[in-house]
Amino acid sequence: MKCWTVAGVVAAVLTGAYAVRLNAATLTGDQWRAYQDAVRIASQGGANSAFNKIANDHGVPNFYCPHGNLAFAVWHRRFIQRMEKVLGASIPYWDWTKDPMPSAFTDKTYTDRSGRVWPNPLLSGVQNDGLATERDSTDVPISDLLQTINFANQQTDFAKFSQNLEFAHNTVHGSIGGSMGLVSMSAFDPIFWSHHCNVERFFYLWQLRHPNASYNSRATGRMQDSDGTFLGSQYINDFSGWKGSRASSGASPEGIGDLTLFQRPQLFAFIHNLPTTLHPTLITVNAGNTTLGSSFNFGMKGSEAHVTFDAPLVLTKPFVQWARKNNATLADLHSNVEVRAFDKVLKTEVDLGHLEIDFQWHLV
Known part of the structure; x- marks a missing residue:
């Protein structure tokens, strides 16, 4: 058990040596409650919260996020890490190639470990205009997304992989719609983070299969967020959210899952x-x-x-x-x-x- 103290609560994730992200479909009730506690506390203050300070970088008002180019996966890798530092807990990934949206993101309330009932902080967030995030749907085309991701993972060239990964990512955003359907507002919705944690997982799995892949200057060059400028090359090999260090073999780490290719x-x-x-x-x-x-x-x-x-x-x-x-x-x-x-x-x-x-x- 590895624990972090966050604003007076302990967010705990069963990990081992590192803070490894877990599949949302396998989280226990206590693990969900710990994550909900972390999001609830980080969201205190609404539009001025620590949660929103990070989310602001994706869309309104900062628009630092790159889309439609090869910086996409690398910039979002750092983005997830920054939010995890604020939460003091690993973000569970939602594998939308296999599972519907977890009910923890649609329940109206949750009960913390002391027995107190709270509004569910994963149901919606607060946009920086003070309005609550909304979703048009909770449904995504699971089978189509699986085939698209399988196709993406067949690509040996990073540019081709990245474009197909981003297209699948776009499909999830657009399918849910509402705040999630807009680059300007999506990061304020808590489901954004479990969605993007899954995108990051697919990037990681592809890198395990292609340890000698090359990356052009858009992926390795200078990027920006509200913490300052940084080089993408600093994050290309940063697998700390999954295993703590880059693996050299093509084997998938235990607990992270994998994809079965060449099925039909x-x-x-x-x-x-x-x-x-x-x-x-x-x-x-x-x-x-x-x-x-x-x-x-x-x-x-x-x-x-x-x-x-x-x-x-x-x-x-x-x-x-x-x-x-x-x-x-x-x-x-x-x-x-x-x-x-x-x-x-x-x-x-x-x-x-x-x-x-x-x-x-x-x-x-």
Whole structure:
């Protein structure tokens, strides 16, 4: 048992030698209560709390977070570590490739270890405008996210891995919507941190498989947050949240989990140069009246992240049904397919311009 004293409470996580992050699906009641205590106390003061001081760096007012470039995973690695220092506890990761959102993030109250009942601090946070964070949904496309992450993990090039990892990350943000759907407000929602802890876990697992990977200057160069400037190279090999030091083998550390690759053929529609959108936006690939696949954009309003992605959408089952109905082949899709976008905030269609789509089968 390793413990940290945080503003008068002890947040405890069963770890061993290091403060290793745990799977939210396996946390005991006492571990959840310890984490809820830590978040509740760090959030005291609302918009002026220690919790919000860190969260401010992601969106309003500081917008230090990089999205759509190779600094994404590295900057967020440090971001998570900074929040864990404030909490005095490791953040549990939510594995959205396997599990629905944990009920600890949707319960209205919780009972601390002394028996006192409190409003659940994981249900919502306080934005820096004083309003509570909100979520449109608690559902995410678990199966599609698993296939997308499996595809990302097949990439041996960091740039390709990073882009596919970030696209899966965007899908979770956009699926939940509300405050989580906007880069400006998402970090004030406590679910953000368990979501990003899982993104960090996938980055770590990929690095274990590719210990000799190279990283360009966007990932290793100068970055910034409210604590000052730092070099990404300082955090590329910082695995302290998982194991304490960089592993040289491809083995996954006990308790962190792994992914099983090459399970089955999966058809992806790669939307080339998919642009970012101001608000969380539902992206669909359609053939006639049939939706073959869908995903979500993360709303970038207020940030300078006006970039494009090569977005992999999972299609297999809808494609097979469409092909049987229309006696069509994969080649027929190119003349029948269209991409549509629906803004979840404005409740209106978004014109994304002409987009090229490439269909590919991959074993994932």
